[in-house]
Amino acid sequence: MKSKLLILCIVITNLVACNNGDDMLLSYQHSLQTGFYSHNTKKDTVLTAIKAWGIGHEDSLLYDGSQSLHELFLNLNMNENRTQFVICTQMLRDEIDVYYSHHLQPVSGSGGITMEIRIDSIKHTNVFMDSLAIRQRDIKYNESTQNVEIFVY
Amino acid sequence: MLRYLFISILFVLSVSAAAQSSRLSSMGSKLGVDTQGGSSRPANSDDDEERPVEPKITVIKDQGLSLGVDLAPVIMRFIKEEDTGIAFVGRYGVKNKWWANAEVGFQHTNYSNDNFDYKSNGTFIKIGLDYDIFQSEDFPVNDNIFVGFRYGYAWQMHESGRFLIVDDYWGEYKGSVDKTSVNSHILEAVFGIRCEMLRNLYMGWSFRARFLVASAHDNTLDPYSVPGYGSYDSKAGIGFTYTIEYQIPFNKLWKNKEK
Numbered sequence: 083m084k085s086k087l088l089i090l091c092i093v094i095t096n097l098v099a100c101n102n103g104d105d106m107l108l109s110y111q112h113s114l115q116t117g118f119y120s121h122n123t124k125k126d127t128v129l130t131a132i133k134a135w136g137i138g139h140e141d142s143l144l145y146d147g148s149q150s151l152h153e154l155f156l157n158l159n160m161n162e163n164r165t166q167f168v169i170c171t172q173m174l175r176d177e178i179d180v181y182y183s184h185h186l187q188p189v190s191g192s193g194g195i196t197m198e199i200r201i202d203s204i205k206h207t208n209v210f211m212d213s214l215a216i217r218q219r220d221i222k223y224n225e226s227t228q229n230v231e232i233f234v235y
Numbered sequence: 236m237l238r239y240l241f242i243s244i245l246f247v248l249s250v251s252a253a254a255q256s257s258r259l260s261s262m263g264s265k266l267g268v269d270t271q272g273g274s275s276r277p278a279n280s281d282d283d284e285e286r287p288v289e290p291k292i293t294v295i296k297d298q299g300l301s302l303g304v305d306l307a308p309v310i311m312r313f314i315k316e317e318d319t320g321i322a323f324v325g326r327y328g329v330k331n332k333w334w335a336n337a338e339v340g341f342q343h344t345n346y347s348n349d350n351f352d353y354k355s356n357g358t359f360i361k362i363g364l365d366y367d368i369f370q371s372e373d374f375p376v377n378d379n380i381f382v383g384f385r386y387g388y389a390w391q392m393h394e395s396g397r398f399l400i401v402d403d404y405w406g407e408y409k410g411s412v413d414k415t416s417v418n419s420h421i422l423e424a425v426f427g428i429r430c431e432m433l434r435n436l437y438m439g440w441s442f443r444a445r446f447l448v449a450s451a452h453d454n455t456l457d458p459y460s461v462p463g464y465g466s467y468d469s470k471a472g473i474g475f476t477y478t479i480e481y482q483i484p485f486n487k488l489w490k491n492k493e494k
Contacts, residue, residue: 112400112402136404136405139404139405142404144404157402157403157404157405158405159402159405160400160402160405160408161405161408183454185454185455185456185457186395186398186412186455186456186457187457187468188346188351188353188456188457188458188459188467188468189468190459190460190466190467190468190469191466194348194350194351195350195351195395195398195399195400196400197400197408198457
């Protein structure tokens with residue numbers, strides 16, 4: 083009886099010791115993760131010469147047109163509940179308009195503060211974009227899940 | 236690593252305390268003998284060839300009202316220095332193996348770094364039941380090994396005097412959050428040990444598997460830490476308690492009066 087109890091206690095003690103998962107680095111990325119998909123095949127696709135910037139921040143580019151990409155990280159403006167982006171590929175230009183709510187989230191262990199964002203809705207123009215699908219509404223600290231699928235013609 | 240060493244030392248201390256308590260087994264324990272169960276044969280049978288009936292032995296432990304203090308929040312202050320707290324525990328023996336429990340505690344959190352200040356004051360109450368699985372004929376002592384559960388409710392007021400989030404593209408987002416309230420509901424599974432160190436004076440520890448089942452607060456700032464639970468950003472975790480209790484043995488007093 084006593085030896086069984088000792089073994090049980092040791093197992094629990096080790097489980098507690100292994101639960102120290104706070105050694106994460108704190109990132110200040112608050113990006114909407116988007117991916118490009120073909121409207122016809124529904125498979126991921128690459129757009130060439132991608133250029134993107136936030137409306138109201140035209141003097142600085144998120145993507146400068148030098149790359150061919152199948153996904154974009156669009157930083158959301160935390161001072162607002164809405165951020166508009168211009169996305170260009172070659173000579174085609176579309177705009178997306180992201181509405182969201184956000185709240186502060188302390189991160190224990192790393193001892194910092196980050197923002198948890200919930201996407202409410204997204205509007206867009208239809209030059210090369212056919213449609214959008216929100217796959218994951220929540221943008222959370224330390225998660226890299228694609229939030230929005232952009233279907234292109 | 237520090238956490239492992241700390242808990243290991245705590246574990247070794249408690250095991251040695253249990254051993255010490257076993258040596259003091261004559262203090263405050265009773266060995267009851269039940270000859271009723273297990274046989275319909277009369278005890279004074281004159282049939283000498285029949286095997287004698289093995290008496291069924293039941294260990295009857297002292298039960299009563301225990302009041303004590305949980306020192307885990309004080310100890311945790313050395314590891315998580317932003318949290319200051321204390322908790323008081325009460326337990327009442329409702330049946331030979333069943334104990335009703337109540338815990339009340341207070342927690343103050345004060346955290347500050349380059350981009351974030353946070354303050355919280357809160358209290359919690361937990362109620363639950365423990366079942367004593369320790370029954371040993373070899374060591375008829377008042378010690379207990381508990382498995383049980385707790386339901387907890389925590390209330391706190393929290394605020395952030397200053398926060399700063401820097402975004403590579405849009406720049407700084409900074410401000411402060413006024414004082415708001417947070418209500419949280421907690422469930423715990425408990426495994427613990429309690430040893431009688433001196434007559435009616437107990438020392439014990441327990442491990443808790445904790446689950447934050449719900450938390451209601453305004454949608455501006457998540458809590459950094461929930462009183463009686465721990466870090467808000469993990470919805471399940473493991474905690475521990477380290478208690479010193481005095482047991483008022485009034486169950487025994489009642490029995491004496493009845494005589």
